[in-house]
Amino acid sequence: MPDLHPVAHKFILHWGEMGARWGINRTVAQIHALLLVSRESLHAEEIAATLQVSRSNVSTSLRELLAWGIVRTAQKLGDRRDYYEAVGDVWDMARIIARERKRREFDPTVVALRECVQELEARPADDALDAARLAELLEFLETLSDLYGQLDKVPSPALKRFARLGSKIPRIIGGL
Amino acid sequence: MPDLHPVAHKFILHWGEMGARWGINRTVAQIHALLLVSRESLHAEEIAATLQVSRSNVSTSLRELLAWGIVRTAQKLGDRRDYYEAVGDVWDMARIIARERKRREFDPTVVALRECVQELEARPADDALDAARLAELLEFLETLSDLYGQLDKVPSPALKRFARLGSKIPRIIGGL
DNA sequence: CCTTTGTTTCAGTAATGACTGAAACAACTG
DNA sequence: CAGTTGTTTCAGTCATTACTGAAACAAAGG
Numbered sequence: 001m002p003d004l005h006p007v008a009h010k011f012i013l014h015w016g017e018m019g020a021r022w023g024i025n026r027t028v029a030q031i032h033a034l035l036l037v038s039r040e041s042l043h044a045e046e047i048a049a050t051l052q053v054s055r056s057n058v059s060t061s062l063r064e065l066l067a068w069g070i071v072r073t074a075q076k077l078g079d080r081r082d083y084y085e086a087v088g089d090v091w092d093m094a095r096i097i098a099r100e101r102k103r104r105e106f107d108p109t110v111v112a113l114r115e116c117v118q119e120l121e122a123r124p125a126d127d128a129l130d131a132a133r134l135a136e137l138l139e140f141l142e143t144l145s146d147l148y149g150q151l152d153k154v155p156s157p158a159l160k161r162f163a164r165l166g167s168k169i170p171r172i173i174g175g176l
Numbered sequence: 177m178p179d180l181h182p183v184a185h186k187f188i189l190h191w192g193e194m195g196a197r198w199g200i201n202r203t204v205a206q207i208h209a210l211l212l213v214s215r216e217s218l219h220a221e222e223i224a225a226t227l228q229v230s231r232s233n234v235s236t237s238l239r240e241l242l243a244w245g246i247v248r249t250a251q252k253l254g255d256r257r258d259y260y261e262a263v264g265d266v267w268d269m270a271r272i273i274a275r276e277r278k279r280r281e282f283d284p285t286v287v288a289l290r291e292c293v294q295e296l297e298a299r300p301a302d303d304a305l306d307a308a309r310l311a312e313l314l315e316f317l318e319t320l321s322d323l324y325g326q327l328d329k330v331p332s333p334a335l336k337r338f339a340r341l342g343s344k345i346p347r348i349i350g351g352l
Numbered sequence: 353c354c355t356t357t358g359t360t361t362c363a364g365t366a367a368t369g370a371c372t373g374a375a376a377c378a379a380c381t382g
Numbered sequence: 383c384a385g386t387t388g389t390t391t392c393a394g395t396c397a398t399t400a401c402t403g404a405a406a407c408a409a410a411g412g
Contacts, residue, residue, distance in 0.1 A: 134213055
């Protein structure tokens with residue numbers, strides 16, 4: 001990675017690694033990391049050169065990040081290339097990631113599980129299958145889903161304030 | 177998958193799929209799913225036959241699940257094979273998964289990012305690198321980490337009660 | 353309209369991660 | 383202590399996913 005601050009370099013590798021472990025393409029995460037730590041927006045060519053990946057890989061990965069909504073394009077006067085930058089606020093970014101991941105990687109499972117539980121009414125469980133467990137699991141996932149929905153209503157600053165309450169949190173949640 | 181209720185079959189495939197999307201080996205997730213919906217504990221041979229994967233794959237995957245702590249062994253009188261079963265309560269299971277994933281896939285990134293921010297004091301940022309962004313990101317991740325720590329103190333039943341408060345949640349969190 | 357500049361698509365290849373089967377190991381049994 | 387039953391390890395193979403480079407496409411400029 002030419003012309004890259006050693007700290008940026010290190011961060012990009014680690015962010016890519018974390019992404020990979022959570023099922024996000026490593027290059028996608030690295031590009032995101034690069035844009036995160038870049039003061040200025042970058043064009044695709046720069047990204048490819050910096051991360052030493054092919055131009056086409058950058059193109060695909062940027063599309064992905066745009067689809068997520070955590071990167072947006074910017075224009076510069078007298079330059080018709082697209083420039084890319086990470087969305088400003090870290091909390092907003094996290095919310096977007098949470099929303100998208102829930103939608104893509106969680107909701108489909110809940111739907112499938114709901115179907116499973118329904119099908120068990122038509123075609124009852126046999127000895128081997130623990131229908132109660134399935135129902136319990138579905139209830140749990142639906143509770144989580146609802147909880148997420150409620151949390152998503154809270155604006156970032158309020159969420160931030162709450163998250164920072166430290167040891168008051170167990171008392172608040174425990175005493176309801 | 178022989179002798180398997182169609183609903184169990186469907187659930188196992190979906191659970192495996194979800195696991196894969198979150199960076200968990202598909203077979204590991206499928207075995208977990210199978211144990212989750214099985215009324216009785218199963219031995220490795222049964223698992224291999226049911227999911228049609230090799231005995232050694234089952235062995236490795238079970239080890240993984242045991243390491244996670246979401247599956248435990250059980251014994252049967254007059255049978256020296258190990259039997260395996262999923263931990264009982266769904267909420268407990270989720271807590272274990274959350275704890276382990278944080279430890280394995282989140283904490284290392286926070287450590288690395290903390291180092292990055294520290295190194296920036298020795299070797300200051302250049303024009304391209306947005307040091308403030310890095311610091312902001314670190315603060316965010318540390319806040320999340322602390323929040324998790326606090327939530328982990330709350331016993332499952334209380335957490336459950338809280339999660340089910342529905343539309344009261346935004347008001348509680350927002351009004352602090 | 354032809355050239356330049358930039359982007360996207362896609363077929364083929366490379367890299368990675370998952371899986372298998374054979375062999376080693378371990379523990380019990382008669 | 384030889385045979386039986388069950389488990390784990392590991393080198394090699396297979397499958398999947400990621401990546402590349404060339405070609406197609408798109409848009410603007412001269």
